Every structure is written in structure tokens, then in C-alpha cells.
Amino acid sequence: MMFNCGLEFDCLLKVGSYNIFMNIVRYYPFAGLLFALFYMWKKSDFVRFKIQEKYPNIDKIKKEIIQSFVTLIVFSGIATTVYILNKLNVIHTKMYRDPELYGGVSYMILSFILITIWHETWFYWAHRIMHHKKIYSYVHAVHHQSVNPTPIAAYNFHWIEAIFEGIYLVPFLLVFPMYYPVFLIHTFYAMFLNMYFHSGFEFYPKGFTTNSIFKWINTSTHHNLHHTKFNGNYGLYFNFWDRVMGTNFKQYEEAYEKVVQKRDTFQQTEELASIR
Ligand SMILES: [Zn+2]
Numbered sequence: 001m002m003f004n005c006g007l008e009f010d011c012l013l014k015v016g017s018y019n020i021f022m023n024i025v026r027y028y029p030f031a032g033l034l035f036a037l038f039y040m041w042k043k044s045d046f047v048r049f050k051i052q053e054k055y056p057n058i059d060k061i062k063k064e065i066i067q068s069f070v071t072l073i074v075f076s077g078i079a080t081t082v083y084i085l086n087k088l089n090v091i092h093t094k095m096y097r098d099p100e101l102y103g104g105v106s107y108m109i110l111s112f113i114l115i116t117i118w119h120e121t122w123f124y125w126a127h128r129i130m131h132h133k134k135i136y137s138y139v140h141a142v143h144h145q146s147v148n149p150t151p152i153a154a155y156n157f158h159w160i161e162a163i164f165e166g167i168y169l170v171p172f173l174l175v176f177p178m179y180y181p182v183f184l185i186h187t188f189y190a191m192f193l194n195m196y197f198h199s200g201f202e203f204y205p206k207g208f209t210t211n212s213i214f215k216w217i218n219t220s221t222h223h224n225l226h227h228t229k230f231n232g233n234y235g236l237y238f239n240f241w242d243r244v245m246g247t248n249f250k251q252y253e254e255a256y257e258k259v260v261q262k263r264d265t266f267q268q269t270e271e272l273a274s275i276r
């Protein structure tokens with residue numbers, strides 16, 4: 001929803017509350033659903049897809065839940081600040097609601113592709129900067145407390161990192177017009193993939209990371225390795241910047257195949273057991 005009420009206290013309260021509410025209702029239920037599915041309800045069905053052998057301890061998961069709330073508040077703060085700055089005419093974001101504008105669907109698709117490329121580039125370089133040894137322990141170390149992440153670790157950020165994670169949208173919206181539903185799809189897609197990459201489970205097939213096309217797309221194993229080995233595998237959606245900059249872990253492809261192999265071995269063992 002785009003509010004149009006002004007800068008009165010009541011209006012700002014409404015805008016701020018709406019932003020907090022929307023961030024919370026789309027994060028916790030989805031992360032919680034994935035967590036319940038993989039770690040509780042269907043644990044035995046999904047165990048063969050688990051990347052790391054061990055399951056994380058409950059205290060780490062509680063911390064992920066609490067710290068994600070900080071991120072949701074920061075994201076809401078960014079959205080509310082953008083609303084205020086627009087009303088004060090300090091900035092002019094180019095969000096639009098008329099689907100006929102800018103050439104219709106073809107521009108909507110183009111804007112979605114552009115924001116994906118922009119987000120990937122922003123994330124990769126901001127992530128690398130946060131791994132610099134002089135700042136790592138002050139900010140990004142919070143996210144890396146999850147060595148064995150769950151879907152709820154997706155937004156487990158220090159508040160300064162949360163600002164970096166959310167603010168990339170602002171410069172983009174100052175330059176490129178975005179149809180509001182496309183903006184919502186982008187933010188939901190980004191959140192959902194983030195949850196998958198932190199899920200601790202890998203569902204992509206054998207040979208994915210060595211296929212000439214699919215190797216450019218990131219896997220859950222890629223980010224899981226980042227959480228166990230730290231200084232490498234920095235990318236988000238794509239394996240573009242990591243390949244170009246030589247920051248993929250050398251053992252990435254091998255580690256991925258081991259995860260897939262473990263899945264197949266598990267299945268064969270189960271099939272043999274059912275025959276007997
Ligand atoms: Zn990191």
C-alpha cells in the first residue's frame with residue numbers, strides 16, 4: 001500500500017506501523033513454515049537433503065529469531081524514512097501504480113531484471129567489505145554466529161548490516177521507475193531465496209555447479225559453505241562476481257557433489273532396507 005496522508009504524527013504512526021506489520025507477517029510465517037517443514041514435521045523425509053550432518057542447537061535458533069526482529073524494524077525504518085523524505089521533497093522515488101506507464105509488461109520485466117542485477121552487485125561488494133578484517137567483528141560477525149544456518153537466519157543481521165541489506169532499493173528507485181507489484185515481487189523473491197540459501201538443505205541436481213549455464217546460479221550449498229568457511233562464496237542469486245573475482249571456495253564444486261552424493265547414497269540405503 002502507498003500512503004498519501006502527509007506528515008502528521010497520526011499518519012506517520014500509520015505508515016510506520018503498516019511497514020512493521022507487513023515486514024513481520026511475511027518474514028516469520030514463511031521462515032517458520034520452512035523451518036517447521038524441514039526441521040520438525042518432515043525431518044525424516046528431508047534428512048537426505050541436509051547439507052551439514054548436524055542439526056543446529058535451539059539456543060542459536062532462538063538468537064536468529066530475536067536478531068531477525070531487529071532487521072525487520074530497520075527495514076521498516078528505511079521504508080518510513082523514504083516516505084518522509086518523499087513528502088518533504090528531499091528525494092523523489094519513481095514507484096508507480098498505473099500498469100500502462102513506461103511500456104507496460106515489457107518494462108516491468110526489464111525493471112525486475114535490472115533490480116536483480118543491481119541487488120546482486122550491491123550485495124556482493126557490501127558483503128566483501130563487511131568481511132574486511134577491520135570491520136568484520138563489529139558488524140557481520142553477528143550473521144556468522146549461525147555456522148549451521150536455518151531459514152530463520154536469513155535476516156539474522158546486526159542493525160548496521162540490516163541498513164546495508166535494505167538500503168540498496170533507494171538509489172535504484174531514484175533512477176528507475178518501478179511498478180509497485182513488481183517491487184513487492186522482487187522483495188518477496190529476495191527474501192524467499194535468502195531463506196532457501198540459509199535453509200541448510202540442498203535440492204538442486206547432480207552436476208549443477210559444473211553445467212555451463214547453471215554454474216552461474218547460486219546453490220544453497222554455496223552459501224552454507226560461506227557460513228562454515230567464512231572468507232569466500234560471497235554472492236547472492238548468481239555465481240557471477242565470485243567467479244569473475246576468483247572468490248569461490250576452491251572446493252565448492254567438490255563439496256556440492258558430496259552433498260548430492262550423500263543424498264543418493266541415503267536413498268539407495270533406504271531402498272535396500274525396504275527390500276529386506
Ligand atoms: Zn559473510
Ligand SMILES: [Zn+2]
Nearest residue numbers: 143198223227
Ligand atoms: Zn548468510
